Amino acid sequence: MLSQGLILMVMGMGMVYLFLSIMVICMGIMSSVLKPHAEAEERAERERAAQEALRRQPAADDAMVAVAIAAAAREHGI
Secondary structure (H helix, E strand, O other): OHHHHHHHHHHHHHHHHHHHHHHHHHHHHHHHHHHHHHHHHHHHHHHHHHHHHHHHOHHHHHHHHHHHHHHHHHHOOO
16 A cells, blocks of 8 residues: 555656646747747837837927926016
8 A cells, every 4th residue: 555655656746747847848949939029029119118218308398498488478577
């Protein structure tokens, strides 16, 4: 009875090891397959960030316009 328990334990541990080994191999394959997609996505994100930075630059002009409006309002007593 003890030997059957040991055999069952070794078989169970072997199955877990086999499953984990297969899972690690599959994850490695998926990583190599999806790597170009991830790089393209990162490149697109960098481009979006650059475009967003360009869109935010006119904010300095908006501040200058606000200062000019405030100066004009003060000059005319508004």
